[in-house]
Amino acid sequence: MYRSRIMGIGMYVPSRVVTNHDLSTKMETSHEWIVERTGIEERRWVSEGETGTDLATKASREAIERAGLQPQDIDLIIYATLSPDFMFPGTAVFVQRALGLKEIPCLDIRQQCTGFIYGLSIADAYIRSGVFKTILMIGSEVHSTGLDVSTAGRDITVLFGDGAGAVVIGRATDDKHMILSTHIHADGSEAEILWTEYPASARNPRISAEAMAERKHYPSMNGKKVFKHAVTRMPAAIMEGMMANGIKSIDEIDMVIPHQANLRINQMVGKMIGMPEHKMHNNIMKYGNTTAASIPICAHEAVQLGKIKPGDLVCLVAFGAGLTWGSAFVRW
Ligand code: UT7
Numbered sequence: 001m002y003r004s005r006i007m008g009i010g011m012y013v014p015s016r017v018v019t020n021h022d023l024s025t026k027m028e029t030s031h032e033w034i035v036e037r038t039g040i041e042e043r044r045w046v047s048e049g050e051t052g053t054d055l056a057t058k059a060s061r062e063a064i065e066r067a068g069l070q071p072q073d074i075d076l077i078i079y080a081t082l083s084p085d086f087m088f089p090g091t092a093v094f095v096q097r098a099l100g101l102k103e104i105p106c107l108d109i110r111q112q113c114t115g116f117i118y119g120l121s122i123a124d125a126y127i128r129s130g131v132f133k134t135i136l137m138i139g140s141e142v143h144s145t146g147l148d149v150s151t152a153g154r155d156i157t158v159l160f161g162d163g164a165g166a167v168v169i170g171r172a173t174d175d176k177h178m179i180l181s182t183h184i185h186a187d188g189s190e191a192e193i194l195w196t197e198y199p200a201s202a203r204n205p206r207i208s209a210e211a212m213a214e215r216k217h218y219p220s221m222n223g224k225k226v227f228k229h230a231v232t233r234m235p236a237a238i239m240e241g242m243m244a245n246g247i248k249s250i251d252e253i254d255m256v257i258p259h260q261a262n263l264r265i266n267q268m269v270g271k272m273i274g275m276p277e278h279k280m281h282n283n284i285m286k287y288g289n290t291t292a293a294s295i296p297i298c299a300h301e302a303v304q305l306g307k308i309k310p311g312d313l314v315c316l317v318a319f320g321a322g323l324t325w326g327s328a329f330v331r332w
Contacts, residue, residue: 003172004127004179006330007069007134010062011300012055013044013163013287018144023158027151034158039263043161043288045144052085053094055164056140059296060095067168069134071099074168076132077106078122080115080139080292082321083146084108087199095138112194113259113320114184115139115292116165120316120328121182123169133171139292140164146196148218156219159261161288165296176311177331181244183237184326190229193222194321230265230319234258235272237317237327245329247313250274255308259318260284260294269317281307291320308332 019042020031034040046055056079064071079092090108111118116139123135143160147153172178198217199207211217238256247253256275258266263284270280281302290297295316302308312332319325 001128002130004124004169005172005177006167006179006332007170008063008065008067008168009166009296009300009303010059010064010066011163011165011293011297012058012062013161013297014046014050014055016045016047017042018045020158023149026149027154027157029151029154029158037262037264038159039282039284040158040288041285044163046142046162052081052083052091052140052142052164053098055142055162056091056095056138056166057098059140059164059166060099060136060138063136063166063168067170069168071101073134074099074101074136075104076123076126076135077104078119078135078137079106079108080111080119080137081108081141082110082112082115082291083141083143091140092138111292111320111324112322113261113289113291113294114318114322114324114326115320116295117182117316117318117326117328118184118324120169120179121184121326124179124182127169127171135169136166137169138164138166139294139296141291141293143291146218148215152215153218155223156221159289161290163287163290163293163297165293165300167296175331180329180331181241182326182328183240183244184324185233185237186322186324188322190225190323193225193323195220227262227265229323230261231268231272233319233323233325234265234269234317237325238273238315241315241327241329247329252313253315254279254312255302256280256315256317257295257299257302258282259320260287260298261289261319
């Protein structure tokens with residue numbers, strides 16, 4: 001049986017910076033409120049015509065280059081998103097085309113903020129079984145074209161940013177660089193506490209003037225409930241991974257890269273597991289919540305800053321809509 005490793009990582013965010021002040025000119029909010037509750041100072045939103053495929057393709061090219069490979073070496077693309085470019089087909093095929101690839105399989109997955117962890121687990125299983133050798137795993141999101149920028153949507157709109165991150169996952173050649181474990185979970189009993197109801201095939205018609213007048217084509221969230229679940233599930237997922245890998249002390253972990261939903265959530269998780277602040281990297285301040293893209297965007301920055309070095313023991317952990325959550329432990 002083979003084992004897998006992360007061979008290269010890339011990221012791309014749109015150049016358009018949207019500050020908290022910019023948002024306060026469109027809705028009743030303030031820089032102070034947003035920073036105090038979430039830590040977010042600014043986020044990137046796409047410009048006219050820029051798509052999730054565009055962001056993903058740029059992030060992917062960097063990941064492939066850093067892996068020392070060519071696009072032609074990729075034999076599967078996994079694309080995690082909650083904001084596909086179109087209802088169908090999935091977005092991975094557009095990235096395949098943009099990278100100049102032909103015929104390799106393309107798989108879109110829909111696990112929201114946990115999408116990247118789910119994608120890693122799928123890639124890891126395919127590599128372990130020998131079915132595929134080199135997998136491009138992407139998290140890419142364009143939220144901004146689907147957010148309510150009026151005061152009615154302020155609780156959600158201030159949180160989200162656009163961006164993409166990608167990794168190339170290949171066969172491990174030694175035990176110093178390898179994906180050690182992935183653990184994924186879901187609980188659909190409260191699926192509607194964070195969702196977008198329209199347009200939907202479960203509704204006939206899929207979208208209507210009435211639904212739009214009620215703003216049901218925008219995401220809605222019970223923020224307090226989501227917050228409580230996040231600060232329970234993320235520590236549990238970290239502990240689960242530690243136990244599976246025989247990690248007896250939190251000190252053995254070199255860096256935690258949590259999903260970037262809210263700085264306060266991550267600070268609370270850090271305290272709960274006894275992780276010193278310098279061993280948990282966050283960059284939500286600059287990018288907001290980019291859902292499936294947040295972990296690779298954050299890990300990429302940590303690598304660039306030298307906070308993650310080859311061979312380090314890194315814990316990736318996420319929680320999101322569905323509800324879904326999970327962790328991955330990686331020897332970088
Ligand atoms: O990846 C998963 C995605 N989501 C999350 O992880 C989010 C988890 N939840 C949260 O991060 C927090 O619940 C929020 C940051 C979203 C909200 O913080 P909160 O402390 O739960 O605030 P709240 O919803 O209870 O709202 C408090 C007040 C309300 O006003 P009243 O009713 O007290 O008069 C809101 O209307 O703040 C108001 N409010 C705002 N004010 C200014 C809500 N959004 C805003 C805003 N600016 N953007």
